[in-house]
Amino acid sequence: MPDFVDQVILHVRAGDGGNGCASVHREKFKPLGGPDGGNGGRGGDVILEVDPNTATLLDYHRRPHRKAENGKQGQGSNRDGANGGDVVLPVPNGTVVKDAETGEVLVDLVGAGTRYVIAKGGHGGLGNAALASTKRKAPGFALLGEPGDGLDVMLELKSVADVALVGFPSAGKSSLIAALSAARPKIADYPFTTLIPNLGVVTAGDTVFTVADVPGLIPGASQGKGLGHEFLRHVERCDMLVHVIDCATMEPGRDPVTDFEVIEAELQAYGKLEGRPRMVVLNKADVPDAQELAELVRPEFEERGLQVFTISAATHAGLRELTYAMGEWVAAARAAKPVEEPTRLVIRPRQLGESGFTVRKVNDNLFQVTGEKPERWIRQTDFTNDEAVGYLADRLERLGVEEELVKAGATAGAEVVIGSMEDGYIFDWQPTLSAESVHQGPRGTDSRLG
Ligand SMILES: Nc1nc2c(ncn2[C@@H]2O[C@H](COP(=O)(O)OP(=O)(O)OP(=O)(O)O)[C@@H](O)[C@H]2O)c(=O)[nH]1
Ligand SMILES: [Mg+2]
Structure with missing residues (x-):
């Protein structure tokens, strides 16, 4: 094992968000109460921090895989799951962080205390208590936690x-x-x-x-x-x-x-x-x-x-x-030397068109929807639960995905991919993709509940 390392590949994985909980309040001898499933906790971040007492990257050569904690699942009685702990990795001043695949410089970490969130933890899923509305009084489902970021980076020491x-x-x-x-x-x-x-x-x-x-x-x-x-x-x-x-x-x-x-x-x-x-x-x-x-x-x-x-x-x-x-x-x-100001907190820019989404016509029978929100909603959906799928359909409709699909020329029976063509979610589109067209039975009566 070398005593000195000036370049190392580091594999980081942020924590996954905890799943929300679907639960109904119960007391002895009383009829069923309202939904009381808590939210899942946020997954922990992986953070790089310039530490003046760290001189080498040797630790990362020895242990190149670093993972933050997952968020805990929500529970009944409105108990939210705990957030996953962050992992703070000390690096020497002047560490250059590059994307291991493309070689693109992500950040140049200068100044004691400078922090860089390299992998963001996933959001926790909402529990059924938070999903309840006048329209949906007792949701029989909860949202899934989102996976945390995972990536490979190259750390390089600018000065040896x-x-x-x-x-x-x-x-x-x-x-x-x-x-x-x-x-x-x-x-x-x-x-x-x-x-x-x-x-x-x-x-x-x-x-x-x-x-x-x-x-x-x-x-x-x-x-x-x-x-x-x-x-x-x-x-x-x-x-x-x-x-x-x-x-x-x-x-x-x-x-x-x-x-x-x-x-x-x-x-x-x-x-x-x-x-x-x-x-x-x-x-x-x-x-x-x-x-x-x-x-x-x-x-x-x-x-x-x-x-x-x-x-x-x-x-x-x-x-x-x-x-x-x-x-x-x-x-x-x-x-x-000029004083090196700490760069304070740097957050890895994410590609978001926050509210936006795009509909692309691949061919007469195939349409692709991409965008931060619709793709996130897909990840949050438990597809084994019809009610959860119905909720997803409502959300997509409210965002205007439906309308845009019509404008793009989609007709009944067309295939719609949400997300990437490789691993997106595919479904057969019905012009009014309301929950009813997807799931069986009225909302809020899922027999699996409780
Ligand atoms: N007598 C004496 N011998 C020394 C001294 N410093 C180093 N040596 C000897 O010189 C030899 C080479 O020492 P190293 O420290 O390995 O030399 P280096 O410059 O690192 O050599 P490379 O790594 O091959 O470039 C060893 O046998 C040491 O014991 C010294 O001050 N006095
Ligand atoms: Mg020597």
């Missing part, structure tokens, strides 16, 4: 870390991150030990920042050699670069200044990193002669205007000074 450690393989980048933070990356004396960046959270006084230990860089990386582009893609998303230089290497042709120049040449060939501040860390000062070498080359770096730290990731020598210097950098860089 505040600081990127760059350097040759085996320079001690992973050792340094382990010495600075609680991260425990793999450390070994062969090149390319690190294949995926490790992320460490470092504290320097009041400043908390992240350091990414990226895979080792070799000549030709900018042309894709070694872990080339993959590596550089990560560096690009860090605000600062720290060169980690091995002062104890015995490899021919290598010395601190040459190593630095080779890495710089690769960074330049890659481009896009010119403005990034840099710092130099001379590592392995515990090895005999390495300390002397470090002191020898220090002026060369300082002449180029670079801050230099001689350290040992092994013995932790020099780490305090380094940590505080990095912290100061980070604090200054953050202060220089």
Whole structure:
């Protein structure tokens, strides 16, 4: 399992609404009372929230399926079902949310506390008490709860870390991150030990920042050699670069200044990193002669205007000074950045023509009705209950669906699809699609009631 994840597919599912209840008030030795079925509860939402204490998407890599609670069913005696609990998922600042299928950016979450309702819970169904009217005194049905939204999204970290450690393989980048933070990356004396960046959270006084230990860089990386582009893609998303230089290497042709120049040449060939501040860390000062070498080359770096730290990731020598210097950098860089205003609450726009609906003539004998309301009503209807179907027919008529079908040229017996052609609800249309044409027996006398 990787220690670091900057991109993850998340499957979210909001809670379904609870079904409404059909019930009739009863007391001993008294005739049947009025309808008293309660409403179903609302399904919980799935919400993303920017949390300053969350630095990675690792949790979602481990558990990519997240679901909010369903609403509870309504009950007799006018008891409404409880709403389903929301699920709030903490994400790092600068998380970009994309539709996993189309790649379309849904939202760019910036600023602590910014919330985004990614999947909306379904409405609860009304109970028969709420459905009663003068015309329909004792409805023998209730509405079904609606399903909650379900979708797959891609979460992507815009910035990987505040600081990127760059350097040759085996320079001690992973050792340094382990010495600075609680991260425990793999450390070994062969090149390319690190294949995926490790992320460490470092504290320097009041400043908390992240350091990414990226895979080792070799000549030709900018042309894709070694872990080339993959590596550089990560560096690009860090605000600062720290060169980690091995002062104890015995490899021919290598010395601190040459190593630095080779890495710089690769960074330049890659481009896009010119403005990034840099710092130099001379590592392995515990090895005999390495300390002397470090002191020898220090002026060369300082002449180029670079801050230099001689350290040992092994013995932790020099780490305090380094940590505080990095912290100061980070604090200054953050202060220089424009303040990121929390975007407050963002709700995923839904396609609604709220009151509207459209009738489309597919052919002489087939018509399609689409629209938020009619489609929602279909989902709320218990088709095993004739009375509920009758109620649906009344609603459709009142909305004017009937009239529009006539205008579109529908005649008796035509097929009408409500919703999509793939999974919409199909019925044979009768010009006066009143409840009576669909169900048997007078309304309010459903024998299944009670
Ligand atoms: N003596 C000494 N050895 C060190 C020091 N820092 C790292 N090493 C050793 O150097 C080797 C490489 O260390 P890593 O931290 O894995 O190096 P890296 O830069 O992450 O290497 P890649 O992931 O391959 O790019 C290991 O054997 C470490 O124990 C140090 O300060 N002193
Ligand atoms: Mg490493």
